[in-house]
Amino acid sequence: MLKLSVLDQSPIRKDGTTAQAIAETLELTQLADRLDYHRYWVAEHHSSDALAGAAPEILIGRIAGMTRNLRVGSGGVMLSHYASLKVAETFRTLEALYPGRIDLGIGRAPGSDQRTARALQAGPEAWGIDHYPYQVRDLIAFLHDAVPDNHEFAGIVANPQSPGAPEVWLLGSSDQSAAYAAHFGLPFSFAHFISPQGGPSVVEAYRRHFRPSALHETALASVGIAVLCADTEAKAERLAASRDLWVLRLLTTGNAGQIPPPEEAMAMKYSDEQRAWLRRIRARTVVGTPEQVRAGIEAKTREYGVDELVCVTICYEHRDRLRSYELLAGAFGLQAREAA
Numbered sequence: 001m002l003k004l005s006v007l008d009q010s011p012i013r014k015d016g017t018t019a020q021a022i023a024e025t026l027e028l029t030q031l032a033d034r035l036d037y038h039r040y041w042v043a044e045h046h047s048s049d050a051l052a053g054a055a056p057e058i059l060i061g062r063i064a065g066m067t068r069n070l071r072v073g074s075g076g077v078m079l080s081h082y083a084s085l086k087v088a089e090t091f092r093t094l095e096a097l098y099p100g101r102i103d104l105g106i107g108r109a110p111g112s113d114q115r116t117a118r119a120l121q122a123g124p125e126a127w128g129i130d131h132y133p134y135q136v137r138d139l140i141a142f143l144h145d146a147v148p149d150n151h152e153f154a155g156i157v158a159n160p161q162s163p164g165a166p167e168v169w170l171l172g173s174s175d176q177s178a179a180y181a182a183h184f185g186l187p188f189s190f191a192h193f194i195s196p197q198g199g200p201s202v203v204e205a206y207r208r209h210f211r212p213s214a215l216h217e218t219a220l221a222s223v224g225i226a227v228l229c230a231d232t233e234a235k236a237e238r239l240a241a242s243r244d245l246w247v248l249r250l251l252t253t254g255n256a257g258q259i260p261p262p263e264e265a266m267a268m269k270y271s272d273e274q275r276a277w278l279r280r281i282r283a284r285t286v287v288g289t290p291e292q293v294r295a296g297i298e299a300k301t302r303e304y305g306v307d308e309l310v311c312v313t314i315c316y317e318h319r320d321r322l323r324s325y326e327l328l329a330g331a332f333g334l335q336a337r338e339a340a
Contacts, residue, residue: 003038003222003309004311004328005310006032006041008040010025010042011050011051012050013258013259013318014257014259014264018052021052022053022059025052025063026063027318030067033068035334036329037070039070039073039103040070050246060073071101072101072102072103073105073167076171077104077107078106079106085153091143092166096162099162104166104168104169107172133180133183143168145158169188169189170186171189171191173195178190178205181206181210183211184213188206189222190203192300196284199223199304203304206221223309223310225284225312226286227324227328228286228287228293229290230288231323239262239315240315243285244282248274289327293331
């Protein structure tokens, strides 16, 4: 049976505030908990006009405390900014507070522009991206008390110690992230909503090269797709126009601003080149009525050969985002459960 999960980037609409975006994230988590979504992941972005989630580890604790049924985690922590020991201790603390419910999704991307990435660095000896696989190795060792005796950090313990550990996922939109996940024997989530080109081949290569580990005997994959569901096809198209314009600006100018209202997007006079960009953007997205969205999602999950979809929904009005997740849950027959 297909599992539906949520990736929330805490979008900030035009003339909105970061405080509103975070409050809306908390409201959406409670809806997802009631509607029987499987996971709820929060993203990490820095110095962004449009995405408010800069500290997923803090949001995870708040969300887990407000919910009962969801697995809660990061989608993801940008590990290159941080020491593996610190990330391990942060997520061990979350696991101790909410045992069996915490996911640690990690990524290679900076989650920001390069200047902001420099500001996040811990000092003049900050590691380059080529050190990332060693950070992953050390993170897993700290989480599971498995630092080798010949390691420079042998004897250092990540606190608090507890019987369990968060489930670690590697996230990415390239074959490089998939290769690391296969090498370390970790689950992999492919970000189709960022870069769909070659996605099924990347996931297949991950499975083919997967090396069984002490944590996972077999490969485990999911795919993240932008989804927008509405009561009618016309309304879905109208609402999706906001994200289309925002992504277009991001890709073509590097400065997307906040999420524009659909009226602004619909009134735009697009050039032929911009329309070509919009077609490519729509290739990352499933938009329509519940029936259309279900068909589109089922086609994508067959293409990728996965049984879990992580849904990213961005539109201008928060009520429309809530409604999209309600309709999506109904389309797949998710059963409402008791909330926290």
